[in-house]
Amino acid sequence: MTARWFVVCWLAACAQQSYLGAEAPDACKATPDTQNCAAWLTARELDAAQLDVYDDPTLRDYVQSIADRLAAGSHLSQPPHVTISDHDGTYAPFGDRVVIGRITLERLGTEAEVAAVVAHEMVHVEGHHTTMSLFGPDADERWLETRRDAEGVADERAVALLEHAGYAPAAMPRALAAELDTDDDEHPPREDRIARVAALANHRTTGFEGRRELLAHEDHMIVGRDTRLGQLIGNAWVIASLGVAMRLHHEDVVHIEGDTLELHHERATLTLYPIGEPWAKELAGRLVDRHEFDTSLGIITVGVAGEDPSNDADPLARLERVVRATLPQPPAGTWVVVLDRCTDSGACAGLVIELAVSGDTITRNRWLSSLRAATEGELAAAEPTRIVLIDAPRTAKLKDLVGLCPDPDAALALDNGERPIVAGSAIKCTDRRTHARAIADVERPVQHVAVQITGER
């Protein structure tokens, strides 16, 4: 009776749901499959809202195949879905999914090391650690201890999963050493973690390493931050993924953090960041006192950020609302300009400009009139650095071979300098010096779009 009530509830409440512009899968509406539904929401959030999925199906399938091998030796009935995110950080969100950061991958040198990272996250899924933390104690010292226990268990059991899958257990301490740099309250200390998995690996180097296999999949992979999401080039902030640029003025104080640009002029502030197009549409639709302009850059919507209007009518709506509240967005009451733009290649994305100008309309209009289409030169200069493989001409440690790369320091950051390399095998380099992007002379702006707020209200 109870079970039937739940199913009826789900069918009644969740039919025909969509989220960030896409229809929700059956897991979110036909059956109470929260794991898969939450996993889908996570992927949608990364892709449609944050531009945070690394779009390389071959690489994704490769890492998924590693997860498939590991899952065969676990208690899981099926492998979790793998998503490659476009930033750093690797985690298991609630749901049947692991998210592996592209920047995490670039620091690893063999397939077995990637397997070590995937195995760690898989243990979190296998051990129901998300649920464990959620329904465990409050966020106090005991909660932190629970988290540290879960992280330690994930490290150690990952060694067992590597063994079951035929990977070299010695890859686990190497992977931790490559990825960990600082300690925090939620993980055991770095040195303890490495020491414990090293004890379990017990110097066993038998098993599959797969350096050649990994490097073949990393060839041409972007290195570091994807500069197409925002890059200072000459005197302009260029968002190549949107094909737009904002000219910067000498009288402004410029602050850059990741993909976000902040301009300050006296008491006026502008904050600018790219987002996914579905999320841009949703944010634009939510603006109060909204005015829409169809410009040559795309659809520009101007207004005041409102609060999320969705109600708590059904459980999925509540889940979505909570997820949406965590996405990049302007605080309620902020003056906002949202650009919804599709480039010539058909790729669409959004741009949010938050304005807090304290009545300084001159600065506001100067800033907004600085938004224009990016030039061909700027677009080329914003191309990210990528990995290229070169063959080692002799047998040596990697640190003694990186001098062959265009940027030896960058190459050394991509691998373990002490790694022995056999003559004829590949090493990872960047395709150029990482600081060689900025172009000295910015071409003249080719297109300006002035957005006048004054008088529109």
Add this chain to the structure above:
Amino acid sequence: MLVRTIAAGSPFALATGVRRLLLASFALINLGGCASEAPPPLVAYPPLAQDCSPTRIGRVTVEGATPADVAPLAVLEGTLDDPERADRIAGVATELLQARGYPYAKLEVSRHVGCGTELHVTVHTGPRFRIARLEFRTNDEFPATERVLAVQDGLGTVNAVGGAYLEDRMKRALTALEHRYHEAGWIDATIGTPKATYDELRNEVSVSIPIAAGPRYRIGRIITRGGSAADRRTVIEALGLRGGEWYNGPRVRIGINRARHETEHRVELHYEIADQGIVDLDARVK
């Protein structure tokens, strides 16, 4: 807003934590199976021989439940034997069972020598209880459906009729619900301690929640002080509020933010209870 984080964070970085962690507030305790895609054919690498060193947990066996029911303990297989950690994890696994509706769940963990150390977990779940009734003792006009949904957790599996009862999560939800009352104009509302009554024959729980809502407040006068007459007019217009309307927290905040953006001055908003059910707003232009 939920501030707890889920346990499955990165081993390497937690920078984007809060965003993904909120997903966990809707975790289902029932971790059932899922539809799967056909996996591509895999080249299997030969597995390595199991390491049965005495410092390692070589095997975990479970009696009285499935390994998935005590998943945090089941994944100790292959880890270093750390009895204190295992005891702590057994405690958390017990709490997880309680969160699934087994308030009397108990676990016993014993150790044996085999392939290294072997753990044997005996699970006594006891009866499973479901919430049969969830009553709010009040006659206020706050939307009844919103009240019910505000205390639900786990997409309806926790603190909802038919689901498990978790007192600590209920108390947390009631704190948030009390805030929503305030935001909707019941500025004096207080919510008391929930009372749960267990029916051992029917395996049912009845939950009763007392709410003292008090009056719902309307906006009285809207006063502006300081600045020029033009500033004050701008503030009044930007606030977009009228005397006689129900007090609404989000609308007031949007209004004051709009006023701040449209004047060159800082604007502070003060509230004053003018009368029973009337709140005056006092905007001060600095």
